[in-house]
Amino acid sequence: MALAVRQNNDCKESGTYLRSIEMRLEDLGYQDAFENFRIEHHFENFEIGRVISEHRERYMVKTLEGEFEAEITGNMRFNAKNRAAFPAVGDWVALTTNESDFAIIHSILPRYSTIKRQAIGQFGEVQIIATNIDYAFLVQAADRDFNMNRLERYLTICHSSHVKPIILLTKTDLIEEIQIKELVDRITTRIQNVPVIPISNETKEGYEAVHSLIEKGKTYCMLGSSGVGKSTLLNNLSGKILMRTDAISLSTNKGKHVTSHRELIMLENGGILIDNPGMREVGIADTTSGLETTFEMIVRLSANCRFKDCTHTNEKGCTVLEAIEKGEIDKASYNNYLKMVAEKTHFESTIEEKRKKDKDFGKMVKNYKKGNKRKK
Numbered sequence: 001m002a003l004a005v006r007q008n009n010d011c012k013e014s015g016t017y018l019r020s021i022e023m024r025l026e027d028l029g030y031q032d033a034f035e036n037f038r039i040e041h042h043f044e045n046f047e048i049g050r051v052i053s054e055h056r057e058r059y060m061v062k063t064l065e066g067e068f069e070a071e072i073t074g075n076m077r078f079n080a081k082n083r084a085a086f087p088a089v090g091d092w093v094a095l096t097t098n099e100s101d102f103a104i105i106h107s108i109l110p111r112y113s114t115i116k117r118q119a120i121g122q123f124g125e126v127q128i129i130a131t132n133i134d135y136a137f138l139v140q141a142a143d144r145d146f147n148m149n150r151l152e153r154y155l156t157i158c159h160s161s162h163v164k165p166i167i168l169l170t171k172t173d174l175i176e177e178i179q180i181k182e183l184v185d186r187i188t189t190r191i192q193n194v195p196v197i198p199i200s201n202e203t204k205e206g207y208e209a210v211h212s213l214i215e216k217g218k219t220y221c222m223l224g225s226s227g228v229g230k231s232t233l234l235n236n237l238s239g240k241i242l243m244r245t246d247a248i249s250l251s252t253n254k255g256k257h258v259t260s261h262r263e264l265i266m267l268e269n270g271g272i273l274i275d276n277p278g279m280r281e282v283g284i285a286d287t288t289s290g291l292e293t294t295f296e297m298i299v300r301l302s303a304n305c306r307f308k309d310c311t312h313t314n315e316k317g318c319t320v321l322e323a324i325e326k327g328e329i330d331k332a333s334y335n336n337y338l339k340m341v342a343e344k345t346h347f348e349s350t351i352e353e354k355r356k357k358d359k360d361f362g363k364m365v366k367n368y369k370k371g372n373k374r375k376k
Contacts, residue, residue, distance in 0.1 A: 160290025
C-alpha cells in the first residue's frame with residue numbers, strides 16, 4: 001500500500017499524480033494537513049511514511065517503497081527536549097531511504113492527537129502511547145478485573161487527547177446475560193454519551209457492532225490491562241494470527257503480558273489499528289480538558305459553589321457535595337475525580353520543579369563559561 005509522496009513526472013504531466021497518491025495515502029490515514037505541512041516545509045525530496053512499530057528507538061516505517069528500519073538524525077536527537085520529541089507509533093515522518101532497507105528520519109509531521117500517560121518511574125516525564133488516533137477502544141473484561149475507576153482514567157486520557165472513546169466489554173461468554181446487562185447499566189449510569197459494546201472473542205457475538213464502527217482510513221488503538229483479550233480481538237478483527245495470546249494466570253487470576261511493543265496494523269476493511277501492551281498503571285498527564293469532559297457534571301456544578309476556590313471536600317455551600325447527598329452524583333465517581341485532580345496537581349508540580357532545576361543548571365553552566373572566559 002502506498003504511504004509516501006514521491007515525485008513522478010509521468011503522473012504529474014498526466015494530471016493523475018496528486019489524485020492517485022492522495023487516495024493511497026488516505027488509506028493509511030494521511031490527511032490534507034500533513035500534505036500542507038510537507039509542501040510548506042519543502043519536504044518534496046523526502047519520502048513520507050508512517051511509523052508502524054518502535055523497538056528501543058529503532059523504528060519500522062512504511063512508505064511507498066515498502067517497510068524500512070529507521071533511526072532519527074543526530075540533530076533530532078540533540079535538539080529533543082523530552083521523549084515527546086521522538087517518533088512514536090502512528091507518527092507521519094519525513095525520511096530518506098537507501099537500497100539496504102534502512103532509513104533516516106529527518107522530521108515528524110505535526111500530530112493531530114497524542115495519547116499519553118505519566119512515564120513510569122521517570123520524574124515529571126510523559127510517555128506517548130500512540131499518535132494521530134481517531135478512536136480508542138477501551139477494553140475491559142466482564143468476568144474479572146472490571147474496574148470502573150480505571151475506565152474513567154482511560155476516558156480522561158482520551159478526552160484530553162481529543163480521541164473518541166468506545167468501550168468494549170470482553171469475555172461476555174463467561175458470564176450470564178443478566179450479569180452483562182448489569183455491567184452495561186453500571187457503565188452507562190456513570191458514563192454518558194460513550195458507546196458500550198459487549199463482545200465475546202470466542203463466539204464473536206458483538207463483533208458486527210464493532211465492525212460497523214471501523215471506518216476506512218481511520219486509526220484506532222486499544223487501551224486496557226493485560227489479559228482482557230486485546231490480542232485475540234486484534235487477531236479476530238484482522239482475520240490473521242498477528243499477536244500471540246496466553247491464558248490467564250491461574251495463580252494470580254491476572255493477565256500475562258503478551259504484547260510487548262506497540263504496532264500499527266492494517267485491517268481487511270481498511271481500518272488501522274494500533275495494539276498496545278497492557279497497562280495497569282495509568283498515570284494521567286496534561287488532563288485539564290480531559291477531567292472536565294469525563295466529570296462534566298461535577299465541573300458544571302462546581303461553578304455554583306459559594307467559594308471560587310472550593311475543593312469540594314468539606315466546604316459549606318458546595319453544590320457538588322449537595323449533589324452527592326441527593327444521589328445526583330455517584331460517590332465512587334466523585335472520589336475518583338478527587339484522586340485524579342490531586343494526581344494532576346502533583347504531576348504539574350513535578351514538571352514545574354523539573355523545569356526550575358533545568359533552568360538553574362543552565363544558569364550554572366552559563367556562569368561557569370563566563371568565569372572561564374574572564375580567567376583567559
